[in-house]
Amino acid sequence: MTIAIPGITAEEIERAARPAAQAWTLPPAAYLRDDVYALEVDRIFRRSWLPVARVDQVPGPGDYLAADLSGQPVVVVRGLDGAIRVMSNVCLHRAAPIVEGHGRSKLFTCPYHSWAYDTEGRLVAAPLMEGAEDFRPADCRLPQARTEIWEGFIMATLDPDAAPFTPQVESLSRYFANYRLAEMVVARTLTYESDWNWKVLVENFMEAYHHIGVHPQTFEPVFHARDSKVVDGDGPWSILHMPAADPDAPHPGLVPGLEPWQAGALFAAAIFPHFLIAPHANGMAWYQILPRGAARMTLNIHVCVPGEARDLKDFDAIVDASVAFTDQVHREDIAANDLVWRGLNAPMTRQGRLSPLERAVWKLNRWWLQRLGALG
Ligand code: FES
Ligand SMILES: [Fe+2]
Known part of the structure; x- marks a missing residue:
């Protein structure tokens, strides 16, 4: 039995659920309506595993x-x-x-x-x-x-019956084993309040197609949009692999033991619904999303580095540079998400077609429809 989603037609659901090469985006109601958000809280957020902190943020007794x-x-x-x-x-x-x-x-x-x-x-x-x-x-x-x-x-x-988390992301853990994510620590946290639906940010995070339009000076020269690939996973997650534009250039970084194909690359992993990490050669950015309503969210970007990097004598300068770049790129994304939000609120707006480069968005959309009960 399928369950209706308020304001979304069966035809719109069918378009979003088509195979990737034929798929459309979710319709505007999925982002705008308070009653859809209430369903998300009930059927998705309060039944999912979500990251609340890093172990290194509470290192000692009483922290x-x-x-x-x-x-x-x-x-x-x-x-x-x-x-x-x-x-x-x-x-x-x-x-x-x-x-x-x-x-x-x-x-x-x-x-x-x-x-x-x-x-x-x-x-x-x-x-x-x-x-x-x-x-x-x-x-x-x-x-x-x-x-x-x-x-x-x-x-x-919050769900006493949720299936254990770790087995669901086992192959994702293996994919990033070289990065030793468990040993990273939060070096700095940036906080942004935004007036959009949380999915606007997640979708933006999961594709590099927008590098050509939004990051022409920052990301596109080093991670070409056309080279990005989605790693198909066997669980409720996706990985976007953004290979280095120049794979032969040296790519020194703080994370030891990376293979050449990893050292220059950036990854964007999304564990549904909205647990986002971006491992790279200097550490990882953890995008912690806190939805506050259909049209409001807080984002904490935690800039993480390997624990041993704290002993480097230029550690503060390294972190400052990383924070400045992260902030610059995110401000470019804010401008893009603001545009999308304006458009989604317009009365003539309908679903759009997805590019094959947006396969991760398609996967999240199908998962979302499934979790809300719309696919039976
Ligand atoms: S002591 Fe906590 S609400 Fe009264
Ligand atoms: Fe971006």
Whole structure:
């Protein structure tokens, strides 16, 4: 049985679901409508594994970081027992979020009425509660999300029945084994607020076709649009391989042990729905997307480098250069996504045809239709 998606016709779904060489984009309603977004929250985001932090962001006991897991405030914390947990960051009293930002603490005290929790989520103090019958702080503990550590990412899901994450991306892990992603660390984070649907950014990330129009001075000279290839995977993900325009030039980088075909290349891997990483010879960019509504999202770009690079004497200069380039390229993408967003909102806009270079977009679209129940 197929389930209807609000504002999207059976004919539009059929066009988007055709084999890659015949496929069309998703229609504008997929991006614009609040009721479609509500379906995504319910059937996709709250049932998927999503990355909330890197292990290196909570290196020691008591280190914590507040994050968002599909509308659920969470705190990622390394307990005094050394274990990493992703706990609800909502007070068990009257639901105030407990901590913000990041830091190191043995105790998390709610700013509203000062209930305090330990690093494992147990309620250890609840002042002025004498006389509340049958109230036993020892029975109160913040709920925890399921977690997995994958390649240094702390993955979490709100779905108790979700299939384990790691087996779903096993061949993707193998593809990037040389990069030793697990040993990378976050060197700097850039944050952008944007007024678009999250899929506008994901689609832009997954294809290099736009290098000719959007990055003529930055990416196109080094990663030609026409050379990009999609690596077909066996799971809910895609890899875009952008080979070096000049494969014979030396391509020194911070990541040791890469093969020549990898050293000059850039990759864009998307694990559906919106977990995006771009491994390259100096490390990796992790694009952490936080959808806020149909037409609003926050993007954190975490510039990651191999852990041992922190010992280099010109480390700060290397990171500064990498951050400046990442920001420049993303600003070019922002301009392109702004254009798309204006166009998607126009009343005469319909589905468009996809290029074979956009095979990853096609794959995500099919997965999206499937997860919303539109393909039966
Ligand atoms: S809401 Fe947290 S102590 Fe009252
Ligand atoms: Fe781009």
